[in-house]
Amino acid sequence: MREQLLDSMELERERGITIKAQTVRLEYKARDGEAYILNLIDTPGHVDFSYEVSRSLAACEGALLLTDASQGVQAQTLANAYLAIDAGLEVIPVVNKIDLPAADPDRAAEEIINIIGGRAEDVLRLSAKTGEGVDELLELLVQSVPPPRGDPDAPLRALIFDSYYDAYRGVVCYIKVVDGSISSDQKVHFMATGENHEATEIGVLTPRANERTKLGVGEVGYLITGVKEIDRVKVGDTVTDASRRASTPLPGYAEPSPMVFSGIFPTEGDDFEKLREALEKLRLNDASLVYEPETSKALGFGFRCGFLGLLHMEIVRERLEREYDLDLVATAPSVAYRVTRTDGELVEVRSPQDLPDPGEQEKIEEPYVKAMILSPSEYVGPIMELVTSRRGEVGNMNYLSPERVELDYEIPLGEVVFDFFDLLKSKTRGYASLDYEPAGYRQSDLVKVDILLNGLPVDAFSAVVHRDHAQEYGKTMTTRLRELIPRQLFDVPIQAAIGGRIISRETVKAKRKDVTAKCYGGDISRKKKLLQRQKEGKKRMKMVGSVEVPQEAFVAALRVDEE
Amino acid sequence: MAAVDADSCAGLAGCYVHLPFCSAVCPYCDFAVVAGKDDLVERYCAAVRTEIAADEPWRALDAVYFGGGTPSRIAPAELGSILESLRSQHGLVDASEVTLEANPEDWSVEKARGLRRQGFNRVSFGAQSFDPSVLTALGRRHDPDQIRRAVDAARRGGFDNVSVDLIYGTPGESDDSWSNSVKSAVAAGPDHVSCYALTVESGTELGRQVRAGAPAPDPDVQADRFSVANELLTEAGLERYEVSNWAQPGKRCVYNSLVWAQGEYLAYGNGAHRFREGVRSRNLRHLEKYLEKVESGSAPLAGAERLKGWDLEVDRLFVGLRRSEGVSTGPGVDAFLASEEGSRLVNADVVSIKSGRLKVEDPMLTDEALRVVLGLEGGNQGENADTLRPTNA
Numbered sequence: 001m002r003e004q005l006l007d008s009m010e011l012e013r014e015r016g017i018t019i020k021a022q023t024v025r026l027e028y029k030a031r032d033g034e035a036y037i038l039n040l041i042d043t044p045g046h047v048d049f050s051y052e053v054s055r056s057l058a059a060c061e062g063a064l065l066l067t068d069a070s071q072g073v074q075a076q077t078l079a080n081a082y083l084a085i086d087a088g089l090e091v092i093p094v095v096n097k098i099d100l101p102a103a104d105p106d107r108a109a110e111e112i113i114n115i116i117g118g119r120a121e122d123v124l125r126l127s128a129k130t131g132e133g134v135d136e137l138l139e140l141l142v143q144s145v146p147p148p149r150g151d152p153d154a155p156l157r158a159l160i161f162d163s164y165y166d167a168y169r170g171v172v173c174y175i176k177v178v179d180g181s182i183s184s185d186q187k188v189h190f191m192a193t194g195e196n197h198e199a200t201e202i203g204v205l206t207p208r209a210n211e212r213t214k215l216g217v218g219e220v221g222y223l224i225t226g227v228k229e230i231d232r233v234k235v236g237d238t239v240t241d242a243s244r245r246a247s248t249p250l251p252g253y254a255e256p257s258p259m260v261f262s263g264i265f266p267t268e269g270d271d272f273e274k275l276r277e278a279l280e281k282l283r284l285n286d287a288s289l290v291y292e293p294e295t296s297k298a299l300g301f302g303f304r305c306g307f308l309g310l311l312h313m314e315i316v317r318e319r320l321e322r323e324y325d326l327d328l329v330a331t332a333p334s335v336a337y338r339v340t341r342t343d344g345e346l347v348e349v350r351s352p353q354d355l356p357d358p359g360e361q362e363k364i365e366e367p368y369v370k371a372m373i374l375s376p377s378e379y380v381g382p383i384m385e386l387v388t389s390r391r392g393e394v395g396n397m398n399y400l401s402p403e404r405v406e407l408d409y410e411i412p413l414g415e416v417v418f419d420f421f422d423l424l425k426s427k428t429r430g431y432a433s434l435d436y437e438p439a440g441y442r443q444s445d446l447v448k449v450d451i452l453l454n455g456l457p458v459d460a461f462s463a464v465v466h467r468d469h470a471q472e473y474g475k476t477m478t479t480r481l482r483e484l485i486p487r488q489l490f491d492v493p494i495q496a497a498i499g500g501r502i503i504s505r506e507t508v509k510a511k512r513k514d515v516t517a518k519c520y521g522g523d524i525s526r527k528k529k530l531l532q533r534q535k536e537g538k539k540r541m542k543m544v545g546s547v548e549v550p551q552e553a554f555v556a557a558l559r560v561d562e563e
Numbered sequence: 564m565a566a567v568d569a570d571s572c573a574g575l576a577g578c579y580v581h582l583p584f585c586s587a588v589c590p591y592c593d594f595a596v597v598a599g600k601d602d603l604v605e606r607y608c609a610a611v612r613t614e615i616a617a618d619e620p621w622r623a624l625d626a627v628y629f630g631g632g633t634p635s636r637i638a639p640a641e642l643g644s645i646l647e648s649l650r651s652q653h654g655l656v657d658a659s660e661v662t663l664e665a666n667p668e669d670w671s672v673e674k675a676r677g678l679r680r681q682g683f684n685r686v687s688f689g690a691q692s693f694d695p696s697v698l699t700a701l702g703r704r705h706d707p708d709q710i711r712r713a714v715d716a717a718r719r720g721g722f723d724n725v726s727v728d729l730i731y732g733t734p735g736e737s738d739d740s741w742s743n744s745v746k747s748a749v750a751a752g753p754d755h756v757s758c759y760a761l762t763v764e765s766g767t768e769l770g771r772q773v774r775a776g777a778p779a780p781d782p783d784v785q786a787d788r789f790s791v792a793n794e795l796l797t798e799a800g801l802e803r804y805e806v807s808n809w810a811q812p813g814k815r816c817v818y819n820s821l822v823w824a825q826g827e828y829l830a831y832g833n834g835a836h837r838f839r840e841g842v843r844s845r846n847l848r849h850l851e852k853y854l855e856k857v858e859s860g861s862a863p864l865a866g867a868e869r870l871k872g873w874d875l876e877v878d879r880l881f882v883g884l885r886r887s888e889g890v891s892t893g894p895g896v897d898a899f900l901a902s903e904e905g906s907r908l909v910n911a912d913v914v915s916i917k918s919g920r921l922k923v924e925d926p927m928l929t930d931e932a933l934r935v936v937l938g939l940e941g942g943n944q945g946e947n948a949d950t951l952r953p954t955n956a
Contacts, residue, residue, distance in 0.1 A: 513786040516762065516930060517806075522579070
């Protein structure tokens with residue numbers, strides 16, 4: 001069998017993460033002699049994809065809370081444990097990867113118990129890789145997770161907990177039958193969208209699609225109706241019988257809303273259409289990705305994209321580049337600000353360049369998040385310092401064990417998406433983990449800082465920052481850009497400005513020497529090759545006004561230096 | 564030898580002979596050189612003669628250049644026998660320019676006389692600097708006085724065409740050190756001076772040192788040094804005719820001038836490059852492999868670049884734009900001026916188009932123009948490939 005069976009996407013396998021939930025049906029003969037059907041859903045763990053977790057949990061009766069024996073409880077373990085408890089599920093704590101040399105199962109078990117209660121010695125320890133402990137787990141599962149409690153005679157109610165787009169078969173829905181049953185060729189009704197369709201194919205996932213004629217109460221599987229447009233199927237919708245409709249739908253879920261925004265532009269202007277097509281295709285399998293066309297003076301035509309978080313943003317960008325062979329430039333991530341204009345109108349601003357002039361603002365509000373950091377306790381000092389420097393307010397501090405501490409605090413999302421996570425990792429040698437959830441909007445003293453190259457504002461570098469941090473942002477950006485922008489045929493001033501006021505200035509001095517010392521009879525072919533190579537390097541330059549800016553500068557200028 | 568201007572020498576016949584032997588390899592040098600292999604000199608010179616004799620007879624040579632390596636370390640009679648092979652295979656015109664490169668420490672009046680008798684009439688000294696500390700930094704084994712004595716000995720031995728090479732921008736070199744070197748070179752009274760910006764090449768000892776953290780030459784400092792050199796040499800009556808070369812009137816190097824005019828030249832020896840009938844080709848660089856190949860009766864070729872049609876026109880601009888006279892108009896120049904990048908350089912006064920020639924106005928930025936040249940596309944690319952010829956050929 002292939003390793004990482006359920007993480008089929010190239011990126012998932014490479015990074016060792018789960019982006020898209022997967023489901024698998026397992027038949028298990030227990031020690032009591034009974035055969036059980038187990039429907040398992042493998043969910044992502046990262047905060048960006050917690051809506052996937054919530055959706056999956058809504059389709060389940062129990063949850064296995066897996067903790068890595070070498071890493072212990074992470075912030076996401078906590079966040080997901082709370083999601084499962086809130087959903088009223090039976091939570092079975094498990095310490096996995098006990099085969100690793102650095103495994104410390106007792107410590108990991110202790111930490112889990114500190115969150116969900118119980119006794120550390122009751123926590124199962126296993127290795128999915130070697131199979132050790134897996135039988136015990138399956139036994140425990142059939143003993144403690146209650147069977148589905150649906151009414152087989154009631155009208156059909158099946159929850160769509162996920163969907164994906166298949167180029168040949170159209171939209172494939174993942175469903176869990178709660179009441180009644182569904183048969184192939186049955187006429188079904190989607191309660192939220194109000195559409196009627198025919199169930200052209202149903203089946204279970206093992207995890208390969210395995211066609212069936214009928215799915216009954218508690219069964220998890222897939223449903224294909226021939227619908228080609230992903231937007232016509234709403235995840236969270238209830239499928240019922242078209243001729244015998246259920247009276248009330250199952251509780252659905254809120255659609256995930258984008259938290260982080262970034263402009264994505266093709267390096268080559270000609271690739272705009274290719275980028276549009278790529279985004280359309282990606283969206284077929286990722287309804288949480290939103291985008292709208294955006295024009296940048298510096299970068300040309302592109303799209304303003306909304307993401308669930310930084311990881312989501314990174315993944316989308318990487319997939320666009322890899323799977324669609326695009327060369328992209330992305331602007332600094334930003335959040336959605338709420339601006340009340342002097343005329344009373346409330347506007348949502350997703351891009352710094354759309355921010356109304358200070359004179360037109362009555363007030364500006366920014367999104368806050370409730371964040372949770374889990375870290376070895378020795379780093380509490382540096383973490384508090386970081387949180388405070390990013391305008392965070394520390395709340396509770398909770399020791400999971402003498403060595404590990406949970407810190408809760410509220411912090412502007414804009415601070416988190418900029419460089420917070422990288423700084424947190426570097427200040428804690430990579431040991432801290434972070435999770436957060438939205439915590440409303442608050443009024444703040446925010447200003448837009450523009451960066452001007454040779455007098456022209458480069459919208460890609462504009463940022464909305466707190467007034468107290470504006471000077472620092474301006475200085476950092478101008479200094480970095482001075483290093484990143486190669487010398488040109490003329491002096492290039494780099495300025496940071498708030499409105500018309502310059503707050504920082506650097507200059508890239510004009511290039512004075514660009515010539516090889518010798519080019520004699522024996523050097524010609526070699527010099528041609530050398531200059532040809534230099535020329536190809538220049539192709540990765542973007543013209544901003546009359547200034548050549550290497551593409552890497554757009555990325556590197558916004559990156560955090562390792563300390 | 565008659566004076567040459569930029570293009571009049573395009574029809575001349577050139578020839579390069581490579582002699583790779585040195586007493587030690589200088590830390591900045593990335594040419595095909597060897598040290599400690601003097602036992603191979605005789606065998607090597609015989610191989611070069613074999614290579615010449617095996618070549619198709621061409622036409623009488625206008626300019627011959629013995630480069631290296633350090634040709635002056637080889638006995639005049641041995642060098643003379645190679646020259647004799649060239650004469651019998653291709654012929655030499657009466658007023659031919661015959662240059663050899665020399666190190667000051669190898670030189671004497673006797674050597675000069677001996678070489679003159681063999682037919683050499685131009686010598687180019689690897690002086691590099693008149694500052695002892697810079698000479699040490701460059702790994703050179705002569706002192707400033709030896710340079711003066713060598714130039715003087717060349718004159719007394721009968722050379723009326725003497726060139727001196729200098730290197731600028733060596734880390735540790737000061738403004739004064741450099742202007743003093745240029746002044747000292749001028750005072751020695753050469754007919755020709757070459758000034759090269761020290762370049763860090765990856766495969767060299769200097770390259771390794773810089774990678775390990777040693778200071779690299781500063782390009783801004785080098786641009787200043789160039790200006791100082793140009794001022795002092797111009798004052799002394801030497802005129803700059805290429806990025807790194809200055810000459811008294813009538814004393815430009817004919818061999819190099821024909822190379823930059825896209826003229827044709829033969830080449831013999833390991834790592835030597837030639838240009839014939841639109842093909843730039845090169846010999847095996849490795850000394851022993853070169854010897855084995857020639858001795859087994861085969862041509863010691865390592866590779867070739869065939870230029871046709873548009874590529875030939877691009878090549879004409881590529882080699883010609885380093886000259887202060889620039890290049891004459893033609894389809895390549897038209898394309899250059901029509902290109903966005905080309906017109907940017909014109910607007911920035913880096914290049915100019917005047918009296919029918921495209922010229923680089925700021926020689927320190929020549930490669931800016933050359934990269935544009937390499938990207939030019941011709942309207943008749945591919946077609947008419949065989950009818951398009953360099954305008955001066």
